[in-house]
Structures are given as C-alpha cells and as structure tokens.
Amino acid sequence: MSSSPRLRALSLYKELHRLGREYPDPSYDFHGRxxxxxxxxxxxxxxxxxxxxxxxxxxxxxxxxxxxxxxKYRHLRQKYPLSSDSPSHS
Structure with missing residues (x-):
C-alpha cells in the first residue's frame, strides 16, 4: 500500500470513532476501548x-x-413481518 502506516492508523481511528457513535450498547464504552x-x-x-x-x-x-x-435487518423484520395469509409466489 502506498500510504504510510501512520496515515492508515489515523484514518482507521477516525472511521472507528465515527462508527462508535451508533454502537447499540452504550455500556460497552466503544470509544474508550x-x-x-x-x-x-x-x-x-x-x-x-x-x-x-x-x-x-x-x-x-x-x-x-x-x-x-x-x-438494521432485525429492525426491518420486526417492522414488516411476514404474514401467513399473503399469497405465495410460486
């Protein structure tokens, strides 16, 4: 890879920090870890x-x-459950 390890590490840290904003379990302390x-x-x-x-x-x-x-998938499955009375596509 052409970028230096330092730049890769900084970029990775920033990405992980952004991802941590939406971490589902606040008690896990994602940012701190x-x-x-x-x-x-x-x-x-x-x-x-x-x-x-x-x-x-x-x-x-x-x-x-x-x-x-x-x-997100689980949320959508709960929001739009499969109904047993809907016609099946054969």
Whole structure:
C-alpha cells in the first residue's frame, strides 16, 4: 500500500470513532476501548507488528459494520413481518 502506516492508523481511528457513535450498547464504552487499543500500540516500530495491529483494526471495523447491518435487518423484520395469509409466489 502506498500510504504510510501512520496515515492508515489515523484514518482507521477516525472511521472507528465515527462508527462508535451508533454502537447499540452504550455500556460497552466503544470509544474508550478503541482509544486504549490505539494508545497501547502507539509505540510499535516493527513493520510486521504495525501491519498486524492495522489488520486487527480493520477486522474490528468490518465486524462493527456487520453488527450494524444485522441490527438494521432485525429492525426491518420486526417492522414488516411476514404474514401467513399473503399469497405465495410460486
């Protein structure tokens, strides 16, 4: 990748911070956990460890996005339940 690990980390942090605004469980402290995770890894110098930390951050981002999609899907299913008396499409 052409961008520096620092820029990738900053971009990832910003994305995770934005995603945390809508986190469904306020007691989880999403922002605090993300901040501590990034602060813990701020002194990494080994490129391999940096890349591994960035991959973990991407994984967390993707899992959070999947959680939001599932939440939206469940909300729609509750709002528009399948009725048994509707004609089936054969």
């Amino acid at each position: 993300i901040r501590r995770l990034f602060q813990k890894n701020k002194d990494l110098t080994d490129p391999e460890q940096i890349e591994q930390a960035l991959r973990l951050g991407e994984y967390i981002k993707n899992e959070t996005l999947a959680l939001y999609s599932l939440k």
